[in-house]
Amino acid sequence: MIRVFSLPDLGEGLTESEIVAWHVAPGDTVTLNQHIADVETAKAVVELPSPFSGVVSELHRPEGVLVHVGDPIVSFEVVGADAVDDSGDSSDSGAPAAPVPTKREANLVGYGPDAEREGRPKRRARPGSAACATPVPLATVTSPGLPVAVTSSVANPVAAAPGATTMERPRSTPPVRMLARDLGVDLTRITGTGAHGVITRDDVRAVGVTPETVPVADAPSVFGAPSGTRESRTPIKSLRKLTAAAMVQSAFTAPHVTEFLTIDVTPTIDLLETINTAGAREGAGRVGLLAVVAQALCLAVARTPSVNTRWDEAAGEIVQFHYVNLGIAAATPRGLMVPVIADADRLGLAGLADSLARLTAAARSGTTTPAALAGGTITITNIGVFGIDAGTPILNPGEAAILAMGAIRRTPWEFRGDIALRQVMTLSLSFDHRLVDGEQGSRFLADVGRILANPGLALTMLGATPGAA
Incomplete structure (x- = not known):
């Protein structure tokens, strides 16, 4: 049975959160209270535990997006007790079901038992095309004598093209992945220089061009901005x-x-x-x-x-x-x-x-x-x-x-x-x-x-x- 997990109310009247990082992918087997995602509210970054034991069937939201409380974020294929709804019936339907509150959903934001986090299963390889999408032009910024086409190769970490080859996700931290999204950098094309091949911020900056910026003559700047940039924009969130x-x-x-x-x-x-x-x-x-x-x-x-x-x-x-x-x-x-x-x-x-x-x-x-x-x-x-x-x-x-x-x-x-x-x-x-x-x-x-x-x-x-x- 497919069970849909919606973003819970994280308390203090907060109505939205940003998905900073997913720690599971479709096809992964998860256990109850396993740490599946990091979400950032307006007050803190919190760990989101799984309310079910089962197999991840779909991630409804990619990293880096704001999600409102009650919006579906992940679906699980569950069996046994988790597959029984409030009336005691089970369903074999493959269609996503409406979120059904369960007692386990009280164990959110890291407050519940978490003994099963150790020894979690290794993530399966995900389709490589999801991370290797062809750069798509976003906008053209025009300055006198300096027309510039700004592109982005930010990939959708959820969807994958049928028949694509598989590869492991690039090794990086959530802040580095966020920087890569901001700069329009494809992490799969970067060789990490950090410990054990982890991609660092400097690796991303070395190949990135900040979106919505205007390149100028290469000259040192007292502001420490990337070479060739005149201004940068950051979403207010x-x-x-x-x-x-x-x-x-x-x-x-x-x-x-x-x-x-x-x-x-x-x-x-x-x-x-x-x-x-x-x-x-x-x-x-x-x-x-x-x-x-x-x-x-x-x-x-x-x-x-x-x-x-x-x-x-x-x-x-x-x-x-x-x-x-x-x-x-x-x-x-x-x-x-x-x-x-x-x-x-x-x-x-x-x-x-x-x-x-x-x-x-x-x-x-x-x-x-x-x-x-x-x-x-x-x-x-x-x-x-x-x-x-x-x-x-x-x-x-x-x-x-x-x-x-x-x-x-x-x-x-x-x-x-x-x-x-x-x-x-x-x-x-x-x-x-x-x-x-x-x-x-x-x-x-x-x-x-x-x-x-x-x-x-x-x-x-x-x-x-x-x-x-």
Whole structure:
């Protein structure tokens, strides 16, 4: 019986995903929960497990296309329990059947058992003509004296011409295959120079011409663009599309106010050196300044809870959070992501440091799940790592405040009645003026700064009321 698997709802209201890579081909035998594809939502790249055991009969969508939730993406020929529908009947029809929900479909996005991934069957050879399609002209770009025909040899990885010879798929990674599609490069005509013959980005760039570009005289460029290109175009999709929509919504919905505070953080830097001295945290990683700022923020939130709220326009209510789900803005190869540390106010300095290490590693490796990017109540962004002193960060939609950490610089500073070189940093706080008054925002920012300037004050602020420290 043929069972059709449609793109599932990956959560958080995401309605579409891009198929980054297929790990199966028609004719492959798969097992339940075997990793069959990588799909990229607007928030993360996730592994898609098979909901059935059987043989792949058809891939309905090729790599690199956006698919909406509910669209069929792959069909399986199944037998046994998987071939029985909800009424207990089985069907011998070869026609694709409508998607039938099964209990196994709950094991999606890598959350279900995955013990059968080891020892998966080797992929069968696929028809070579699918990857060796004849280049087809896409467009003609005309510039004075420079008419150029732009072609593409991007092949359809799903369909194959009858009677075609068979060959193994070129060895490459999903980002390289995506680059090849963008440049109109046929991977089957490239000899890989990477380890074990894997095709690299440089291999693709060496033969590729970017679509929709205008070649010019061969001359070096300070932009590092491929020789002969004047401009490039990239589709707006996935994370960049979501980020843009969220920032526009925030900027034109919440009335932003930004305040700045420059402080001497030398005592905090000295404290970190002590903590990170060999043996200070046996068996644990280093504690960074971001962890201290996160701890200071949690303490300050307890004294000014209005910064940890949400404006619910539909309900006509202000939602007060009695916990801190701390978002950490992270620059990744996919763009800006804001993974969340749940209940950060309960972790303490060591717990925050460990959570930050795991969170940052997952975000930069692209393994953060959509669930880990949701539910934030307040955010920190560290612009200081880029050498920036201060900025006006835009609120994450639904949050009342965002704190930016600037770069630490050795600066002449008044210290004990004299001038000395001190470690100085600027904090920037943007807040929603519907939820946070100027006095409240100022008090919150001053509390964070006071802790960083004198971390011992944190002991006096635990459980204290505003103005007690």
